Each structure stands twice: as structure tokens, then as C-alpha cells.
Amino acid sequence: MKRRAFIWLLGAAAAWPLSARAQMATSDSLLPSWNDGAAKQAIFDFVRATIDRASASYVLPEDRIAVFDQDGTLWVEHPMYTQVVYCLERVPALEKILAATLTGMSVEEFKTEAKKWLETAKHPRWNRSYTELAYQPMLEVLRYLRDNAYKTYIVTGGGQDFVRVYAGKVYGIPPEQVVGTAGGTKYGYGKDGKPFLTKEPKLILNDNNAGKPEGIHLMIGRRPYAAFGNSTGDRQMLEWTAAGAGERLKMLVLHDDAAREYAYGPAQGLPDTKIGVFTPALYEEAKKDGWTVISMKNDWKRIFAFE
Amino acid sequence: MKRRAFIWLLGAAAAWPLSARAQMATSDSLLPSWNDGAAKQAIFDFVRATIDRASASYVLPEDRIAVFDQDGTLWVEHPMYTQVVYCLERVPALEKILAATLTGMSVEEFKTEAKKWLETAKHPRWNRSYTELAYQPMLEVLRYLRDNAYKTYIVTGGGQDFVRVYAGKVYGIPPEQVVGTAGGTKYGYGKDGKPFLTKEPKLILNDNNAGKPEGIHLMIGRRPYAAFGNSTGDRQMLEWTAAGAGERLKMLVLHDDAAREYAYGPAQGLPDTKIGVFTPALYEEAKKDGWTVISMKNDWKRIFAFE
Numbered sequence: 001m002k003r004r005a006f007i008w009l010l011g012a013a014a015a016w017p018l019s020a021r022a023q024m025a026t027s028d029s030l031l032p033s034w035n036d037g038a039a040k041q042a043i044f045d046f047v048r049a050t051i052d053r054a055s056a057s058y059v060l061p062e063d064r065i066a067v068f069d070q071d072g073t074l075w076v077e078h079p080m081y082t083q084v085v086y087c088l089e090r091v092p093a094l095e096k097i098l099a100a101t102l103t104g105m106s107v108e109e110f111k112t113e114a115k116k117w118l119e120t121a122k123h124p125r126w127n128r129s130y131t132e133l134a135y136q137p138m139l140e141v142l143r144y145l146r147d148n149a150y151k152t153y154i155v156t157g158g159g160q161d162f163v164r165v166y167a168g169k170v171y172g173i174p175p176e177q178v179v180g181t182a183g184g185t186k187y188g189y190g191k192d193g194k195p196f197l198t199k200e201p202k203l204i205l206n207d208n209n210a211g212k213p214e215g216i217h218l219m220i221g222r223r224p225y226a227a228f229g230n231s232t233g234d235r236q237m238l239e240w241t242a243a244g245a246g247e248r249l250k251m252l253v254l255h256d257d258a259a260r261e262y263a264y265g266p267a268q269g270l271p272d273t274k275i276g277v278f279t280p281a282l283y284e285e286a287k288k289d290g291w292t293v294i295s296m297k298n299d300w301k302r303i304f305a306f307e
Numbered sequence: 308m309k310r311r312a313f314i315w316l317l318g319a320a321a322a323w324p325l326s327a328r329a330q331m332a333t334s335d336s337l338l339p340s341w342n343d344g345a346a347k348q349a350i351f352d353f354v355r356a357t358i359d360r361a362s363a364s365y366v367l368p369e370d371r372i373a374v375f376d377q378d379g380t381l382w383v384e385h386p387m388y389t390q391v392v393y394c395l396e397r398v399p400a401l402e403k404i405l406a407a408t409l410t411g412m413s414v415e416e417f418k419t420e421a422k423k424w425l426e427t428a429k430h431p432r433w434n435r436s437y438t439e440l441a442y443q444p445m446l447e448v449l450r451y452l453r454d455n456a457y458k459t460y461i462v463t464g465g466g467q468d469f470v471r472v473y474a475g476k477v478y479g480i481p482p483e484q485v486v487g488t489a490g491g492t493k494y495g496y497g498k499d500g501k502p503f504l505t506k507e508p509k510l511i512l513n514d515n516n517a518g519k520p521e522g523i524h525l526m527i528g529r530r531p532y533a534a535f536g537n538s539t540g541d542r543q544m545l546e547w548t549a550a551g552a553g554e555r556l557k558m559l560v561l562h563d564d565a566a567r568e569y570a571y572g573p574a575q576g577l578p579d580t581k582i583g584v585f586t587p588a589l590y591e592e593a594k595k596d597g598w599t600v601i602s603m604k605n606d607w608k609r610i611f612a613f614e
Contacts, residue, residue: 062481107524151483164528174369175528176458176483185524187517187543195546197524204511204525210494217414217492217504218511219526221471221482236494239502 030144032301033137039251039299042292043141046249050225051148057247059225061149066226066249067179067216067237068142070156070163072276073230073253074171076123076133078262080275083158085130086117106196107161107185114165128306131170135253136307137300138228142171145226153224155216156180157208157233161199179219181207208233213240225249231276238291250291254278257297337451339608340444346558346606349599350448353556357532358455364554366532368456373533373556374486374523374544375449377463377470379583380537380560381478383430383440385569387582390469392437393424413503414468414492421472435613438477442560443614444607445535449478452533460531462523463487464515464540468506486526488514519544532556538583545598557598561585564604 034040050059071077080088123130142152154173156163160180167173184202189195207215213236216224226249227234227241238250255264255276266272267283286293296303341347357366378384387395430437449459461480463470467487474480491509496502514522520543523531533556534541534548545557562571562583573579574590593600603610 160525160528176526178528182525185521187520187547195520195543195550197520197547213494213502213504214492218467218489219483221467221485236502240494240504243502 031137031140033140035299035301037299039292039294042249042251043144046226046247047144047148049247055247059246063222063225064145064148064150065153065220065222065224066145066150067153067155067220067224067228067241068138069212069229069231069234069237070154070158072255073228073234074134074138074142074154075130076135076261077276078255078264078273079124081158082130083162085121086114086162089117089121105199107199108196110161110199111165114162118166126304131166132306133304134170135300136302136305138253139171139305141228142173146172150226151177153177153179153216153220155207155212155237157211159183160205160207179205179207179215181205181211210236212237216240227251228253230255231278232282235282235285242289242291250286250289251294252278252282252286252291253294253296254283256295257300257303260303261296338444338447340447342606342608344606346599346601349556349558350451353533353554354451354455356554362554366553370529370532371452371455371457372460372527372529372531373452373457374460374462374527374531374535374548375445376519376536376538376541376544377461377465377487379562380535380541381441381445381461382437383442383568384583385562385571385580386431388465389437390465392428393421393469396424396428412506414506415503417468417506418472421469425473433611438473439613440611441477442607443609443612445560446478446612448535449480453479457533458484460484460486460523460527462514462519462544464518466490467512467514486512486514486522488512488518515540517543520547523547534558535560537562538585539589542589542592549596549598557593557596558601559585559589559593559598560601560603561590563602564607564610567610568603 031040031043049055049057050064052058068074071081118129118131121130122128123133126133146152152173154163154167154171154177156178158180160178160182163180164175164178167175167178182205184200184204185197186200187195187197205211205215205218212234216237223244224241225244227238228251229238230253234252238252241248242250254267255262256268256270257263263270264273264276265278267278267280283293338347338350356362356364357371359365375381378388425436425438428437429435430440433440453459459480461470461474461478461484465487467485467489470487471482471485474482474485489512491507491511492504493507494502494504512518512522512525519541523544530551531548532551534545535558536545537560541559545559548555549557561574562569563575563577564570570577571580571583572585574585574587590600
């Protein structure tokens with residue numbers, strides 16, 4: 001009898017939707033790096049409202065889309081965007097790279113180059129790989145949303161081809177779910193007759209500011225239910241998300257923790273560092289329109305996995 | 308005892324990978340609208356080679372990408388591409404539409420318009436909705452590949468926004484898995500302060516010929532393992548797919564069945580109708596490089612679901 005009951009329980013557990021299991025887990029086990037507070041609560045409220053079939057805001061699993069800015073939202077952007085560091089550190093080879101790009105650097109070569117650099121480059125403050133500097137609380141949000149059938153996208157002002165190199169390993173996000181600033185490519189044939197794609201110096205999508213909703217339309221084709229950002233470059237993406245019907249989650253990360261990471265705004269009297277600018281006007285828009293501002297200092301128990 | 312055995316069997320069945328179950332099913336139940344022959348066999352061989360962990364050509368589930376041209380490959384393109392019919396039938400309203408597009412037709416309005424037209428428009432030959440004219444054998448291939456963890460994409464020369472309107476309903480393919488010829492959009496605000504995206508008369512991606520691999524790189528970011536087409540516009544997409552390592556499936560639909568659908572080429576002496584052109588040169592390239600040509604007449608038991 002015991003064994004039969006156990007088997008029945010196993011079967012029942014298997015039949016129980018994953019989303020319901022996620023919902024029933026304690027909030028501590030779901031987002032362990034978050035302190036209790038309005039930000040954590042906003043995430044839980046949103047997920048519950050959109051996965052509960054009885055809710056007026058229920059969203060079909062196949063319609064669940066969440067978008068995340070990368071620099072400053074998913075990982076560190078100070079003292080300088082990682083991609084800019086990549087370009088600067090490549091200066092000795094830069095002329096060659098530029099020449100190669102213009103005369104036929106293939107998308108495969110670019111991928112290999114960028115991957116190689118990421119494997120050895122270190123952030124000056126923590127002396128760790130850039131790929132270790134993803135924010136642990138955001139990694140938990142990505143997983144929590146995916147466990148509840150949300151398809152998670154990166155929508156970044158950074159280079160699409162660059163971010164795609166590591167997005168799988170760092171965030172569990174496949175290349176086709178990375179939308180970023182993108183240049184054109186040109187199809188051609190090598191001497192061996194094999195086809196290849198060459199990176200072209202032609203801008204197709206400037207995925208910043210208004211370019212974010214435009215990029216979302218081009219690459220995803222529907223409006224997200226959740227959007228996460230940290231700067232004025234994310235404003236239109238959050239507005240576009242907010243303008244949809246039903247429950248929508250709009251969150252902005254505020255970098256107010258100089259001790260554990262960096263402090264910059266200039267919202268809330270924080271220093272204006274020109275990188276990842278969060279203006280007082282954006283802060284006002286967030287407050288007025290019910291977007292949630294995440295305080296790194298108060299809302300995050302820890303910042304990085306290695307802490 | 309019987310009940311316990313039954314429960315055990317249920318559990319064992321649930322633990323058995325879906326892919327293995329698909330593989331074990333008889334070929335008749337998997338692709339019932341296909342006649343036995345080289346084309347059907349090529350599909351089975353490809354799937355088995357890429358889902359079997361013991362195979363040298365094994366592909367991780369998360370890497371399984373398959374791309375399908377639409378017009379002439381997934382549905383009827385004669386006597387004229389459906390989207391062109393849409394534009395022509397809208398002639399009385401065309402000036403208004405053009406004007407609206409130029410002065411602020413939103414992406415939502417476009418979607419509503421196109422959807423409305425598709426609900427009532429009929430194909431002149433079968434007097435049925437265009438959305439009923441999807442090829443049943445290809446719907447079975449889409450399902451078979453998806454059952455084996457392949458992510459299926461449409462890569463069409465048609466308008467991306469147009470195809471996205473019905474791709475979910477007709478093919479089970481969500482908007483973000485439709486890559487097509489795409490124009491730009493422009494983000495702005497209405498009188499009520501609400502943001503909207505306006506369609507712009509600016510071409511971002513011409514998803515034909517070399518534009519197909521370029522579009523695949525832009526929107527998917529990795530090389531497909533399987534590619535299906537039917538015309539010279541699909542040549543580069545199949546070449547790009549073929550140039551990857553390991554097992555790759557390259558298939559071209561040949562319209563050689565005037566009785567049940569249409570006959571056109573001009574490959575194999577079929578009439579040259581200028582729409583969905585399949586040249587003798589493409590036929591030669593297919594034969595030389597081991598691509599599989601699907602004969603609608605010989606390989607397909609039936610063409611449409613309603614037959």
C-alpha cells in the first residue's frame with residue numbers, strides 16, 4: 001500500500017503543472033538573492049496574475065514574453081561597457097580587424113575572436129571574467145520567469161553578434177532570443193566555392209531608445225508582458241510594454257550601491273557618470289506610471305554568484 | 308497487480324524521451340500523406356541521425372533549427388502569391404492604405420486589416436480560404452520535426468508582418484519564428500500620449516535569394532540543420548544550410564502535379580510561369596549536391612487536409 005501510494009503521488013506530481021509547483025514554492029526558494037520588499041513582491045504578483053487561469057490577467061503560455069536590457073540590467077556596465085573594453089583592448093589589432101571587417105571578416109571569425117577575448121579578459125575591479133559579473137538576482141528572475149513558461153529575451157543596445165556569443169552560457173538565452181544593435185551581412189562564396197557571410201559596415205537596427213520597441217517588433221513581433229531596464233535607453237521599451245492590456249511588469253534597476261557595485265544616476269542625487277544614465281525625469285515617469293524601481297542596495301541580498 | 312503494472316507502465320512511458328517515442332512510431336503514422344520513396348526516407352534518415360545520441364551527427368535539442376520557405380513550399384503560390392492578391396483586392400482602398408501607411412498606419416491596424424481580409428478571401432480554384440491551402444504533407448513534416456525538438460521557422464520572401472498574422476493558426480509557428488521581408492517602423496505617441504509603432508516605407512530586409520541566409524543570421528543567429536524551399540529564391544538558404552558540418556537536410560518541392568495543384572518549373576520541362584521559378588540550373592545543383600527534390604505528384608499521397 002505504501003509503495004502504491006508513493007507511485008500515485010509521483011504520478012500526481014508529474015501531472016501537476018510546473019507553473020503551479022513554482023507558484024507554491026516559498027518566495028525565499030524562488031528569488032533567494034532578493035530581500036523582501038516592493039520589488040520582489042511586484043515580480044511575484046505579476047507572475048501569479050498572469051499564470052493563474054482564474055485571473056482576469058491570465059496570459060496563455062505561448063504568449064508569455066519578457067525582455068531584459070543587458071548592460072546595467074543583467075550585468076555590470078561600469079567603468080565601461082564590456083563591448084567597448086573589447087574594442088579598446090583590441091587596439092593593436094584594431095586596424096587589422098577593421099580592415100578585415102570591411103574586406104570580408106566572416107561572422108564565424110568574429111564569433112571566434114570575441115569568444116577568445118571573453119575567455120581571458122578580466123574586469124579591473126573584481127579581477128574576474130566579465131561573464132561572471134552577471135547579477136545573481138536577475139539570473140533568478142530569468143529562471144523564475146522561464147519556469148513559468150515565459151520566453152526570455154535580451155533587448156540590448158550592445159552589438160547583437162557580440163552578446164549572442166555568451167548569452168547562452170551566461171543567461172541561458174539562445175542566439176535567436178538576443179535582439180541588439182545589428183549591422184548587415186553579405187552572402188558570398190570563398191575560393192573553395194563554400195558560402196560565407198561577411199559583416200558589413202551598414203547599420204540595420206540601432207537598438208537603443210525608440211529602437212528598442214522597433215527592434216522588438218522586427219525580431220519578436222509581439223508586445224512583451226514584462227520589461228526590465230536601467231537607463232533612459234530603456235524608456236521606450238518599458239512604455240511599449242506598459243501600453244499593452246492586462247498586467248504588465250515594468251522594472252528599472254537603480255545603481256545606488258557604491259560599496260558592492262557602483263552608484264550612478266543622476267536620479268536620486270546619484271552621480272552622473274554618462275554611462276547607463278538614469279535621469280530624474282525617468283525616475284518621475286516610473287513613479288507616475290507605476291513602474292517599479294529596484295534599489296540594488298536595498299532589494300538585492302547579494303549581487304554576484306561568487307560572493 | 309494489474310493496476311500497479313498499468314501505473315508502472317504509465318510512469319515508464321512518461322520517462323521515455325519523446326524523441327524516442329517519435330522514432331519508434333511507424334513511418335505511416337508519422338508522415339501519413341507521404342508515399343514511400345527517397346524524399347520521405349531522407350526526412351526519416353535526417354531526423355534519426357540527428358536525434359540519436361550514439362550518432363556522429365547527433366545535434367543537441369537546443370541547437371535543432373529547421374527553416375521553411377512559405378509560398379510554394381508550405382502553401383499554394385499560384386496563380387499569384389496570396390499577399391499580392393491581398394494588395395490587388397484592396398485596390399479600392401489602396402490609396403487610402405498607402406496614404407495611411409505613409410502617414411501613420413500602426414502595426415496593430417495593419418494586423419487587423421490583413422486578418423479581416425484573410426477571413427473572407429477565397430482562392431479562385433478551390434473556393435476555399437487561403438489559409439486552408441497549406442500542404443498537408445508539409446504540415447506533417449513541421450509537426451514531426453517539432454516532436455523531435457526542432458524549432459521550426461518560416462523564412463519567406465513575403466512580408467514578415469503579413470505572414471505573422473496567420474502563421475500561428477496555419478502552421479503552429481509563433482510571430483518570432485517568422486523571418487520575412489521587413490520594413491522599418493517608427494515609434495511615436497498618439498494624442499492620448501500612448502505609444503504606437505507606425506509602418507515606415509523603408510526596407511530593412513529583402514528576404515529573398517542571398518537575403519535569406521542574411522535574414523537567418525540577423526533573426527536566428529545560427530545555421531539551420533534543415534531547409535525546405537521550392538524556387539531559385541531559396542537556393543542560397545539551402546546552400547548555407549548545406550555548408551554546415553554533420554547531417555543537414557536540404558529539400559526542394561517541385562510542382563509537377565497540374566491535376567491536383569499546379570505544374571511549373573521550368574526544370575524537368577515544366578512550364579515557366581515566372582512565379583516560384585525552379586530552373587534547370589537549380590535542379591542540377593540539387594542533384595549534384597545531394598539535395599532532395601520532392602515530387603508533389605509522386606511523393607505526396609494528398610495535397611490538402613480537406614481532400
